[in-house]
Amino acid sequence: MTNDEYFKSVRGTILERINKEGYQDYDDFSTIAAKTVTEGDSTNIRQDRFKKEVSSHATGFFRFNQVEDRSRFLELVFSDIEGLTETSTKGDPRQIYIEDIDSFSDAAEVEASDLEIDDRLEISEEEVKNRLREIINEPFTQADWGGEQNDLFTSEVRLNDDRVDTAFMLKGPSVSGEMYVSDAGKRGDQVQRLFESPADLFIVQFNGKFEDRLIKHIKEQAEVANAGYYCIMNGTDTARVLEAYDLL
Structure with a gap:
C-alpha cells in the first residue's frame, strides 16, 4: 500500500x-x-x-x-x-456521475444550457421520488419517517449492465439557497445514515446547489463506509435526468 x-x-x-x-x-x-x-x-x-x-x-x-x-x-x-498497518486499506470508493448510470444514461444527451432553470428545480421531494421511480421501474413506494436510512431503496437501478442495490437521499425545495451539512437531517447526520444502507450505489440528490463542505462530507462518508459507488446529483443533474425521460 x-x-x-x-x-x-x-x-x-x-x-x-x-x-x-x-x-x-x-x-x-x-x-x-x-x-x-x-x-x-x-x-x-x-x-x-x-x-x-x-x-x-x-x-x-x-x-x-x-x-x-x-x-x-x-x-x-x-x-x-x-491495529492498522501499512498493508491494510479500507478500499477506494468511486464517484460516478448520472450519465455513468445505465438507468439514467439518456441524460448524457441533455445539456444544462438547454434547460430553462436557474440552478434550482422547484419540484417537491415526493414528486422527484415518484418520477425517479418511474424511470427505473420501481413498483414499490417507501414512506418517509424521521429516522430512515434513505428516502428510496431499490434493486431496479442498472449500472455496468447489472442491477445494483441503490440507496437514494433526496432533498427538495424545502432547503432554500445552497445545501449545507446542517440541512441534511436534524442532527446533520442524514448522509451518514444513507451510507449505512446495505447498498452498492449511493445517490445524494438535491434540487439546488451543494455547498462545498457538504460535498467534502459526502466524500468522507463514502470513504468511511467503503462504498462501492456514489453519485452527487444536484438540481441541474436532476433536471437533465427528468428531461431525458420526458418527466420534467
Whole structure:
C-alpha cells in the first residue's frame, strides 16, 4: 500500500470513531490526527505522545463537539488505529456521475444550457421520488419517517449492465439557497445514515446547489463506509435526468 493509501485508511478509521461518538469532523480533526500517526517516523507512535500532539492542535474540535472526556476519546481513537498497518486499506470508493448510470444514461444527451432553470428545480421531494421511480421501474413506494436510512431503496437501478442495490437521499425545495451539512437531517447526520444502507450505489440528490463542505462530507462518508459507488446529483443533474425521460 502507498503512503497515501495508508493515510486514507487511518483517516477513515478516525472518521468512523467520530461518527460513532456522534461528533462532527470540525477543523478537519481526522486529517490532523491521521497525519500525527502517518507522517515521518511516527508510524510507531506511543499513545501518550499521540494524545499530547493531537490535543495541542484539536482545541476547536473538542469545543465544537463539547467533548467532556477528551482523554477517553483520544484513547478510543488510538485503540481503533493501533491495529492498522501499512498493508491494510479500507478500499477506494468511486464517484460516478448520472450519465455513468445505465438507468439514467439518456441524460448524457441533455445539456444544462438547454434547460430553462436557474440552478434550482422547484419540484417537491415526493414528486422527484415518484418520477425517479418511474424511470427505473420501481413498483414499490417507501414512506418517509424521521429516522430512515434513505428516502428510496431499490434493486431496479442498472449500472455496468447489472442491477445494483441503490440507496437514494433526496432533498427538495424545502432547503432554500445552497445545501449545507446542517440541512441534511436534524442532527446533520442524514448522509451518514444513507451510507449505512446495505447498498452498492449511493445517490445524494438535491434540487439546488451543494455547498462545498457538504460535498467534502459526502466524500468522507463514502470513504468511511467503503462504498462501492456514489453519485452527487444536484438540481441541474436532476433536471437533465427528468428531461431525458420526458418527466420534467
